[in-house]
Amino acid sequence: MTALQFPASPAHLGLYSDPNQAVWQYDSDSTVWDVITSTTRKVFSGVKASTTAAFDLTGSFADVPFNTVEFNIDNYYSDDNIKSIAPSTGFYRVLASLFSDSSGTGSSYTARIYKNTTILLGEISFGANQNVNFDETISLVEGDFITVQCQETTGLGALTTDTNFTMYRIGFAPGTGISNHNAFSGVRSVVTNAVSTTSTPTAIDFSNVDFNANANVLGDLYWYNTEPERLTARASGYYKIRSLVETSSAGSKNSYTITLRQTTAGAVQTSISTSTMSANDQLELDQTVYIAADTFLELLVSNSDNTGAINPTVYLELVREGV
Numbered sequence: 001m002t003a004l005q006f007p008a009s010p011a012h013l014g015l016y017s018d019p020n021q022a023v024w025q026y027d028s029d030s031t032v033w034d035v036i037t038s039t040t041r042k043v044f045s046g047v048k049a050s051t052t053a054a055f056d057l058t059g060s061f062a063d064v065p066f067n068t069v070e071f072n073i074d075n076y077y078s079d080d081n082i083k084s085i086a087p088s089t090g091f092y093r094v095l096a097s098l099f100s101d102s103s104g105t106g107s108s109y110t111a112r113i114y115k116n117t118t119i120l121l122g123e124i125s126f127g128a129n130q131n132v133n134f135d136e137t138i139s140l141v142e143g144d145f146i147t148v149q150c151q152e153t154t155g156l157g158a159l160t161t162d163t164n165f166t167m168y169r170i171g172f173a174p175g176t177g178i179s180n181h182n183a184f185s186g187v188r189s190v191v192t193n194a195v196s197t198t199s200t201p202t203a204i205d206f207s208n209v210d211f212n213a214n215a216n217v218l219g220d221l222y223w224y225n226t227e228p229e230r231l232t233a234r235a236s237g238y239y240k241i242r243s244l245v246e247t248s249s250a251g252s253k254n255s256y257t258i259t260l261r262q263t264t265a266g267a268v269q270t271s272i273s274t275s276t277m278s279a280n281d282q283l284e285l286d287q288t289v290y291i292a293a294d295t296f297l298e299l300l301v302s303n304s305d306n307t308g309a310i311n312p313t314v315y316l317e318l319v320r321e322g323v
Contacts, residue, residue, distance in 0.1 A: 006033055013219070025219065034183075046168025047076035047084055054101065055159040057152035061112065064148045066165045076167060083147055084165065086140040090172040091184040091211065094121075096134040096148050096165050104128040104157035111150045115140070128157065137170065137188065137242075137317060139211050170319065173213065185214040186319035187222035187231055194248065195301065195310040201259060203229035203298040204314065216293075222318060231318045232296040241272070242317040243285040243299060251279040251308035258283055258301055265294035272297075279308065288321060 004018050010026035016033065017023050024033045049066035063082045074087040086092060100109050106127040113121040113134050126132045138146075146167060150159060171184030189206035205228040215222045216234035223231055233239060247256050256277035263269045275283055291297075299316050 044168065045074040045087060046166065047072045047074075048164065048166040049077065049081060050164035051159055051161050054161060055150075055163070057109070057150055057157050057159065058155050059151060059153050061110075061149040061151045064150055064159065064163070064165075066148075066163075068161075074169075083145040084167045085145040086142055086169075088169070088172065089142045090140065091170045091186065091213075092138050092140050092167055093170055094134070094136050094138050094146055094167050097131065097163065098124070098126070098133070098148075098150065099131050099160040099162040100126060100128055100152075101158045101160050102128050104152050104154050108153045109150065109157060110153075111148065114147045114149065116144055117147065121146075131162075137186065137211075137319060139173070183214055184319075186317065187212040187215075188315055188317040189223050189228075189231060190315045191312050194312050195314065197251075197256065197301050197303040197308045197310060199302055199304055199306040201257065201300040201302040203261075203300050204310065204316075205229050206316065210315070227296075229298050230296040231298075231316060232294065233291040233318065233320075234293060235320070236293045237291065238288060238321045239291050240288045240317075240319045240321055241285060241297070242319075243283075244313060244315055245277070245283040245285075245299075245301070246311040246313050247277050247279055247281045248309040248311060249279050251303050251305050253278045255279070255303050255305045256281070256301065256308065257304070258299070260285060261298050261300055262291065262295050263298070264292060 006016055007014065012026065012028040014026045015023055026033055048070040050068045052067040055064055065081050067081050069077060076084045076087065096113060098111050104127060107125045109126045111124045115121055121136065122134050124132045124134060148165060173184060188210040190208055190210055192207050195204050207228065209223050212221045212223050220234045245258050254276040257274065258277060259274045260272040261269055262272055272289060273285060277283055297318060301310050
């Protein structure tokens with residue numbers, strides 16, 4: 001790899017383009033160069049593995065081993081194939097797909113996804129002959145690890161050999177990458193309380209973010225609390241949009257309307273998707289679209305019965321895949 005020749009006396013927020021076409025920015029406060037844009041090359045780092053045989057479950061939670069390894073680049077699994085260890089600080093896609101056998105009852109299975117044994121990332125309940133999936137973008141520090149645990153309350157159930165786990169690095173956190181990798185660029189906005197719905201379509205005000213990084217070469221962010229309903233693409237490119245919406249018990253069949261809307265810098269509004277939902281319903285959005293610079297996204301919700309709420313599990317995620 002070509003050696004990097006950084007400017008000797010850079011100004012604060014000064015830019016440098018390296019031979020691999022990555023753009024770096026100098027932070028004089030920390031006296032470091034941060035890689036801040038996608039590059040033309042990306043070295044893959046990840047693991048995919050499945051259960052070798054049916055994994056019998058009991059009424060107590062047990063770690064699920066993924067012993068049949070399809071690939072394991074950067075040594076995520078080492079000895080027990082239970083802990084998937086992040087080889088570097090960055091942002092990772094974590095996908096666990098669990099298949100139950102014919103034993104058990106309607107919701108006798110429970111799976112949990114943990115970071116570092118104690119931090120619960122997600123919990124899923126399911127029944128016999130079902131497939132459930134956990135699919136999240138997660139910020140991890142080098143050495144953090146992910147485990148999957150499962151139980152079945154009757155003590156008769158098992159996970160089948162279709163059960164599998166995948167974890168791969170999407171990009172380094174800004175400031176930790178090298179120039180032949182992509183610096184991660186993305187945001188996930190969340191709420192802390194249920195969002196009440198009325199018959200008037202209203203954009204959700206997001207109260208916080210799980211991550212919010214590297215929207216453009218100037219170091220801007222996608223989400224600011226001064227405009228809590230907006231996620232703004234600061235650079236033109238191709239973006240993956242993901243969202244989860246769960247409704248409360250109030251309302252009737254198809255009374256909820258969920259609209260993902262974009263507004264361009266020229267104030268032109270278009271709907272990316274519109275869906276109807278019922279009470280106690282769940283909707284997942286996952287698509288890749290081209291978004292022009294300074295276009296912002298909003299998630300609008302309404303209920304024709306003039307009642308109801310969106311549960312606090314709702315999120316809106318925007319990740320730049322390329323420019």
